[in-house]
Each structure stands twice: as structure tokens, then as C-alpha cells.
Amino acid sequence: MDDAIKRVRRFNRAVTAAVGALDESFLGRGRPLGSARVINAIGHGRTDVAVLREYLGVETSLMSRLLRGLEDDGLVETVVSTQDARRRVVHLTKAGAAEFRAYERLSNTQAKAMLAGHAKPEELLAAMDLVASVLGRDRVTIEEADPRGDAARYCLDAYYEELSHRFEHGFDVSRSRDPVAAQMVRPRGVFLVARSDDLPVGCVGLKGGGQGVAEIKRLWVAPSARGIGLSKRLMADAERIARELSIKTLRLDTNRALPEAKQLYLKTGWKEIDRFNDDPYADSFFEKRL
Amino acid sequence: MDDAIKRVRRFNRAVTAAVGALDESFLGRGRPLGSARVINAIGHGRTDVAVLREYLGVETSLMSRLLRGLEDDGLVETVVSTQDARRRVVHLTKAGAAEFRAYERLSNTQAKAMLAGHAKPEELLAAMDLVASVLGRDRVTIEEADPRGDAARYCLDAYYEELSHRFEHGFDVSRSRDPVAAQMVRPRGVFLVARSDDLPVGCVGLKGGGQGVAEIKRLWVAPSARGIGLSKRLMADAERIARELSIKTLRLDTNRALPEAKQLYLKTGWKEIDRFNDDPYADSFFEKRL
DNA sequence: CCATATACCTAACTTAGGTCAGGTATTTTG
DNA sequence: CAAAATACCTGACCTAAGTTAGGTATATGG
Numbered sequence: 001m002d003d004a005i006k007r008v009r010r011f012n013r014a015v016t017a018a019v020g021a022l023d024e025s026f027l028g029r030g031r032p033l034g035s036a037r038v039i040n041a042i043g044h045g046r047t048d049v050a051v052l053r054e055y056l057g058v059e060t061s062l063m064s065r066l067l068r069g070l071e072d073d074g075l076v077e078t079v080v081s082t083q084d085a086r087r088r089v090v091h092l093t094k095a096g097a098a099e100f101r102a103y104e105r106l107s108n109t110q111a112k113a114m115l116a117g118h119a120k121p122e123e124l125l126a127a128m129d130l131v132a133s134v135l136g137r138d139r140v141t142i143e144e145a146d147p148r149g150d151a152a153r154y155c156l157d158a159y160y161e162e163l164s165h166r167f168e169h170g171f172d173v174s175r176s177r178d179p180v181a182a183q184m185v186r187p188r189g190v191f192l193v194a195r196s197d198d199l200p201v202g203c204v205g206l207k208g209g210g211q212g213v214a215e216i217k218r219l220w221v222a223p224s225a226r227g228i229g230l231s232k233r234l235m236a237d238a239e240r241i242a243r244e245l246s247i248k249t250l251r252l253d254t255n256r257a258l259p260e261a262k263q264l265y266l267k268t269g270w271k272e273i274d275r276f277n278d279d280p281y282a283d284s285f286f287e288k289r290l
Numbered sequence: 291m292d293d294a295i296k297r298v299r300r301f302n303r304a305v306t307a308a309v310g311a312l313d314e315s316f317l318g319r320g321r322p323l324g325s326a327r328v329i330n331a332i333g334h335g336r337t338d339v340a341v342l343r344e345y346l347g348v349e350t351s352l353m354s355r356l357l358r359g360l361e362d363d364g365l366v367e368t369v370v371s372t373q374d375a376r377r378r379v380v381h382l383t384k385a386g387a388a389e390f391r392a393y394e395r396l397s398n399t400q401a402k403a404m405l406a407g408h409a410k411p412e413e414l415l416a417a418m419d420l421v422a423s424v425l426g427r428d429r430v431t432i433e434e435a436d437p438r439g440d441a442a443r444y445c446l447d448a449y450y451e452e453l454s455h456r457f458e459h460g461f462d463v464s465r466s467r468d469p470v471a472a473q474m475v476r477p478r479g480v481f482l483v484a485r486s487d488d489l490p491v492g493c494v495g496l497k498g499g500g501q502g503v504a505e506i507k508r509l510w511v512a513p514s515a516r517g518i519g520l521s522k523r524l525m526a527d528a529e530r531i532a533r534e535l536s537i538k539t540l541r542l543d544t545n546r547a548l549p550e551a552k553q554l555y556l557k558t559g560w561k562e563i564d565r566f567n568d569d570p571y572a573d574s575f576f577e578k579r580l
Numbered sequence: 581c582c583a584t585a586t587a588c589c590t591a592a593c594t595t596a597g598g599t600c601a602g603g604t605a606t607t608t609t610g
Numbered sequence: 611c612a613a614a615a616t617a618c619c620t621g622a623c624c625t626a627a628g629t630t631a632g633g634t635a636t637a638t639g640g
Contacts, residue, residue, distance in 0.1 A: 007415050007422075008401035010487050014422035015305050032626055049588070062628060064589055086587040086636045111298035118424060119517035125297050127417035132297075132304035134414060137407060139307070197300050227409035322596055339618070352598060354619055376606045376617040 011131075029102065034058075036103065038066050042076060042090055043100035049078070049088045075099055129224030136196045137228045142237050147181040147191035147205060155193060155203035159220035166257045167281065176281050183207045189214055190241050194221075194230055201225035204234040206241060212248035219252075219261065231264055243290050250290060253282035301421075319392065324348075326393065328356050332366060332380055333390035339368070339378045365389055419514030426486045427518045432527050437471040437481035437495060445483060445493035449510040456547045457571065466571050473497045479504055480531050484511075484520055491515035494524040496531060502538035509542075509551065521554055533580050540580060543572035 029036065037056055046052050053063045067090060070076040075096035081087035092100055115121045133140075145151050163171035184191040188208030194201050202225060205217040216238060221230045242250055252270075254261050262284060266272075270286040277285075319326065327346055336342050343353045357380060360366040365386035371377035382390055405411045423430075435441050453461035474481040478498030483490050492515060495507040506528060511520045532540055543566075544551050552574060556562075560576040567575075 004405060004411065004415055005398050005401045006489065007419055008404055009397055010489050011418040011422040012397075012401070013487055014426045015308070018305070018425040034627070059628070060588065061590080061630085065627095068589090081587095084587080084637070088588070107299055107302075108295050111295045111302070114298055114424065115294060117427060117518065121294065124420060124424060124517070125294055127420040128301040129297055130414060130417040131421050132301040134404065134408060135304045135308040197303055199296070199300050227414070228407065229409075324597070349598070350618065351600085351620080355597095358619090371617095374607070374617080378618070 028106065029099070034062075034066055035070060038063075038070060039075065039092070039096060039100050040103055042092055043097070043104070047089050047091055048081075049090060052090065070096070126224065129222075133196055133201065133222075133225040133228060140194055140196045140201065140225070140228070140230060140233075142192050142194045142202075142233060144186075144241075145191055145193040145203075147184040151193045151195070151200045152191055152203065154200045155220055156218060158222065159203070159218055162220070163281075167255065168257065171281060176279055180207075183209070184217070187245060189245070190238070192234060192237055192241075194225070194234060196225060202230050202234055204238050206238045206245075206247075208245065208247065212246065214242055214245070214247045214250055216250060216252040231261075232268065235264070235268065239288075239290065248290055250288045251276060252286050253277060253279055254284045254286070255281055256283055318396065319389070324352075324356055325360060328353075328360060329365065329382070329386060329390050330393055332382055333387070333394070337379050337381055338371070339380060342380065360386070416514065419512070423486055423491065423512075423515040423518060430484055430486045430491065430515070430518070430520060430523075432482050432484045432492075432523060434476075434531075435481055435483040435493075437474040441483045441485070441490045442481055442493065444490050445510055446508060448512065449493070449508055452510070453571075457545065458547065461571060466569055470497075473499070474507070477535060479535070480528070482524060482527055482531075484515070484524060486515060492520050492524055494528050496528045496535075496537075498535065498537065502536065504532055504535075504537045504540055506540060506542040521551070522558065525554070525558060529578075529580065538580055540578045541566060542576050543567060543569055544574045544576070545571055546573055 031039075034056075038052065041052055041055055046055050049063060049067070052058075053060060056063075058066070067076065067078060071078065073095075074093055076090050077093055078088045078090045081089050115124065118124045160171060160173055181191075183189050184205040184207050188210070189206040191203065191205045193203050200222075202221040204219045207215045207217050209215065216235070219231060219234060221234070239250065251273075252265070253276075254265070256262075265286050270288045273285050273287045275282070275285050321329075324346075328342065331342055331345055336345055339353060339357070342348075343350060346353075348356070357366065357368060361368065363385075364383055366380050366382055368378045368380045371379050405414065408414045450461060450463055471481075473479050474495040474497050478500070479496040481495045482493060484492035490512075492511040494509045497505045497507050499505065506525070509521060509524060511524070529540065541563075542555070542560075544555070546552075555576050560578045563575050563577045565572070565575050
């Protein structure tokens with residue numbers, strides 16, 4: 001345990017030292033970090049001044065000053081919001097967009113260099129994902145998403161891919177009871193995606209069947225985000241929404257190849273019941289009364 | 291590849307955001323980060339002003355000001371060095387030592403909290419080690435060490451442990467030709483330890499046998515530090531020192547269970563030769579003329 | 581419709597961190 | 611032994627970042 005603490009602290013020191021270097025990639029273009037961060041946030045689609053402030057964790061007065069500075073340099077323009085004339089919306093000018101692209105190139109080059117120096121980039125990436133997830137544990141957000149959208153697609157592809165490895169005889173979506181997307185959209189159900197810094201790291205579907213009954217489907221957590229209690233959070237959120245939708249009975253099916261899932265259900269008030277569908281990939285069935 | 295870059299950049303953002311929190315553990319005691327870092331560096335045995343400057347990456351004038359500030363607060367005292375009256379040596383006062391201990395406790399608690407929140411701390415630690423090694427790639431130092439000292443012991447224990455897993459029939463040091471420590475001390479030989487931020491992450495022994503012949507023994511690199519070319523650096527350093535010691539012929543033995551080592555030797559100018567000892571764990575033998 | 585809240589702004593100030601020019605005491609070197 | 615180099619110091623100055631106090635325009639709720 002003592003050794004463990006030493007190792008964590010070594011990591012912290014390494015990271016603190018390295019961040020100096022990361023920041024300098026921004027300073028490298030002769031602009032203070034604050035302004036550079038604003039350009040990047042705007043470039044990534046955060047155009048409301050309030051959203052910018054929130055994202056960058058900056059006070060209103062400092063934000064104003066930073067924006068005036070960038071305006072003076074001809075990199076951004078602010079216009080009054082059409083919805084609410086008190087609000088302002090910022091966008092990059094042509095010169096600002098060019099700056100943004102330059103920063104993007106710098107960041108990408110730097111990221112590439114980090115990988116290039118290592119003999120096993122896949123291992124390094126997996127380790128970085130894991131560390132990033134743990135560091136960002138408190139910043140993992142769970143939001144409703146379109147079950148046919150990009151984020152959902154990303155999660156589901158990863159989910160099917162994983163099942164095909166873990167199930168003894170593989171997994172073929174077309175043979176499973178694929179939930180129709182429309183059943184995972186309000187008011188019948190919902191589809192939730194967990195994101196860590198915009199990267200999807202988990203999902204769950206609530207598939208409404210009418211008569212106060214719904215099924216939990218497609219519970220998945222990215223390998224890098226496991227161990228931080230994310231599946232519990234996803235399930236809790238799905239349950240909360242189920243109650244909102246006046247659903248009285250939740251059901252789900254699972255497979256013995258996924259013992260962690262079964263454990264979670266048993267620990268969170270689910271009761272094992274008899275088979276209620278003919279999905280060839282399911283061998284355990286659970287129910288929870290809300 | 292595109293996905294890889296995204297993941298690295300996500301890691302960088304997570305780390306940048308987290309470092310703010312790491313720093314605040316220092317700010318939490320009402321002292322600016324700079325002063326806190328000085329207290330910690332002194333507490334960890336860096337007492338020369340020049341060493342402090344180098345370690346913290348700070349200019350002479352700023353260092354002076356920080357030290358004067360800490361002196362005014364009664365936390366440190368500076369005395370003129372006995373070896374060189376231009377130099378100064380800093381040490382913590384009683385109050386300073388108490389502050390240092392408080393920072394240590396804070397850091398340890400924080401490290402513990404980071405691990406406590408995770409279901410598989412060992413995996414997390416391994417990932418953190420790997421990331422720290424990659425970030426600290428350029429800061430891995432190789433230094434001569436006492437082959438009977440703590441650092442050497444740490445490395446050798448890890449080395450034997452690893453061999454016992456990798457060799458088909460295990461590994462028992464007492465049956466191997468254990469190099470006598472005295473043979474790995476100047477002027478006959480040398481023992482090198484690689485450290486990343488003080489944590490030993492690799493070693494190699496040069497065991498002098500007289501008549502211009504020496505053997506390379508105990509080449510080991512910690513799993514977390516693999517892939518960054520450390521074994522090459524260790525071997526190059528050992529070779530450089532061998533030349534300094536007027537050694538003309540280097541030899542080594544290895545085992546087929548360690549294919550990466552054999553690969554390294556073949557790539558760096560070693561020639562396979564006939565068996566030159568009766569070590570039961572050796573099945574390949576190499577030589578290099580300097 | 582008016583009091584209050586909200587969204588953003590400006591000006592003045594503070595702190596941390598860093599640079600620059602120059603100074604003193606000591607050691608090293610030709 | 612004198613000139614040059616070294617180690618540290620001081621004071622003046624700068625920038626980035628953050629805070630405080632107050633101001634203006636717009637939206638909103640009783």
C-alpha cells in the first residue's frame with residue numbers, strides 16, 4: 001500500500017511536470033494560455049459567452065477582457081443573441097478560424113509524437129484512457145441521446161464487438177431481439193449516453209413496451225471507464241426516468257458470460273425471474289418493481 | 291489513427307484539468323504553489339540552493355525571493371556552505387518541518403483517495419506507471435549505485451520475481467551464478483540503476499573478471515518503463531563505462547524465455563558465441579569486442 | 581408596469597510568477 | 611596574484627490571471 005501511494009505520487013509529479021509542456025504548445029503561438037483556451041473552446045462549438053465561462057471556469061469580468069482582447073486582434077466577433085438580447089454569441093473571424101486550425105494541428109502533432117515514441121501504442125492508449133477516465137471520474141456526464149445518433153452508434157458498435165468476443169459462440173445482432181430505436185425515445189423510453197470529455201464511454205437503453213412495463217437494454221461501459229461505478233449511475237438514471245414515465249415494472253435479460261452485470265443487478269434490488277422472451281443470447285432474466 | 295489522436299488529446303485535457311486540483315492541494319495551505327514546492331523539495335533532501343533551482347526549474351532571482359519569503363515566515367534557514375563559501379545550504383526549521391509533514395499527509399491522502407475510488411487499483415496503478423514513464427521519458431536518469439543498496443535490491447527482487455514467472459521451471463537465485471556484489475563495484479565493474487523521478491525502473495550490472503574481460507548481468511527494465519528504449523540506454527552506458535575501465539571483451543548469457551533481450555543484443559553489435567559458463571538458466575551466449 | 585433578476589461590460593486593484601540589470605563575496609584560472 | 615568565473619542577492623519592472631465594485635441594457639414575475 002505504501003508502494004502504491006508512492007506510485008500515485010510519482011504519477012502526479014510526472015503529470016504536473018508534463019502539463020507545463022502541454023501548456024507551452026499553446027504559448028508557442030505567442031498568446032497567453034487563457035486566450036488560447038478561449039479560441040479553442042469557440043472553435044469546438046462553444047459560442048455562448050455563458051457556456052464559454054462555464055466551460056473554462058472563468059469569471060465574467062475576466063471573460064469579457066479576454067474576448068475584448070481577441071476582438072482587438074481581429075480573431076473573434078461578438079453579436080447580440082437573437083433569443084435574448086442580454087446574451088452574446090461569439091464566433092471566430094476568418095483570421096480566428098485560421099488560428100484555431102493552427103492550434104488543432106499543434107495539438108495533433110503533439111499527440112502523435114507522444115504515441116510515436118512508444119513501442120506498443122495500443123497499450124499506452126489503453127493506459128491513458130483509463131487514467132483519463134479516473135481523473136475525469138467526476139466529470140462523466142450522462143445525457144439523453146438519439147439512439148440512432150453517432151454517439152449511440154459508437155457505443156453500440158463497441159458493445160456488439162465486445163459481446164462477440166465474450167460470448168462462447170460469438171454474437172450476431174440480427175439474431176438478437178434488437179430493440180427498435182423508436183421504443184427507446186420519449187415518451188415510450190429513452191437512450192442514455194455517458195461521456196467523459198465528449199468521448200462516449202457508456203450507454204443504456206430504456207425500451208418502453210406499453211402497459212407500464214419497460215426493458216433495460218444495451219447496458220455498456222467502455223473498458224477504460226470500468227471500475228468507477230458508471231454502470232450503477234447509468235442504471236440509476238434509467239430507473240429515475242422510468243419512474244418519470246410512469247413505468248411500474250422493469251425487466252432485463254442477460255447472459256452468464258457477463259457475470260459483473262448479474263452481480264450489479266443482484267446488488268441493486270433486481271429479482272431473478274423466469275424467461276420472458278426467446279432471445280437466444282439470454283439465459284438470465286430479472287425484474288424490478290418501481 | 292485519428293481515434294488514437296483523439297484519445298491522447300482527451301488524456302491531455304483530463305490531465306490539465308486535474309492538475310488544477312492537484313495544485314490546489316498545495317494552495318489549500320494558504321501558500322502559493324512556488325513556495326509550497328520549495329518546502330517539499332527541501333523536505334525531500336534537496337538542500338543546496340543550486341540543486342533546488344535546477345530541480346524546480348526556477349531562475350536565481352526568483353529562488354532568492356522565495357527563500358527570503360520562507361525565511362521571513364520562519365520556515366527555513368540558510369547557512370553558508372562549508373565546502374564553498376559562495377554556496378548556501380537551506381534547511382527546514384521546526385515549523386518548516388511541520389509544514390512539510392502536513393504537505394506529505396495531504397499528498398498521501400489525495401493519492402489514497404484516487405486509488406480508493408477504483409475497483410481494480412492494481413490495473414490503475416500499472417496504467418499510471420506506464421503513463422508516468424512515457425511522460426517522464428526524457429527525465430529517466432541512469433546513475434551508478436551500490437549493488438547492495440536499496441535501489442539495487444528493489445530492482446533485483448523485481449528481476450528475480452519476473453524470471454521465476456517467465457522461466458518454464460521457475461528461477462532460484464541460489465542455483466544461478468549470482469554475481470558477487472564486489473565484482474560490480476569500481477574499479478572492477480559497476481552497477482547502474484535507472485530512475486524515473488526517484489523510482490527505480492531499471493538496472494544493469496557490469497561484473498569485472500580481470501584480464502580485460504567483463505560480463506553484463508542483471509539487465510532489467512520495469513514493465514511500466516518498457517517501450518521507451520531504456521534497455522538500450524542502460525546497455526550503452528554500461529559499455530561506455532567498460533571502455534573507461536579498459537575492458538576489451540564483454541560477455542553475457544541469456545535465456546530463450548527472454549526473446550526481446552536476445553533481439554536487442556543482435557541489433558547492437560553482439561555476436562553469439564559458445565557456452566562459456568555452466569549457469570543452468572543460460573542457453574544463449576554473446577560477446578562484444580570493444 | 582415596476583421591482584427584481586439576469587447577462588454582460590468596464591475600471592481599478594491584487595497576487596503569483598518571471599525577467600533584467602547590476603552588486604557582493606568567493607573561488608578558480610592563466 | 612590579478613582577471614575571470616561562479617553563486618547568490620537585491621531592486622525595478624513586466625505579464626497573466628483573478629477579484630471587487632459598480633454600471634448598462636434587457637428580461638421576467640407578481
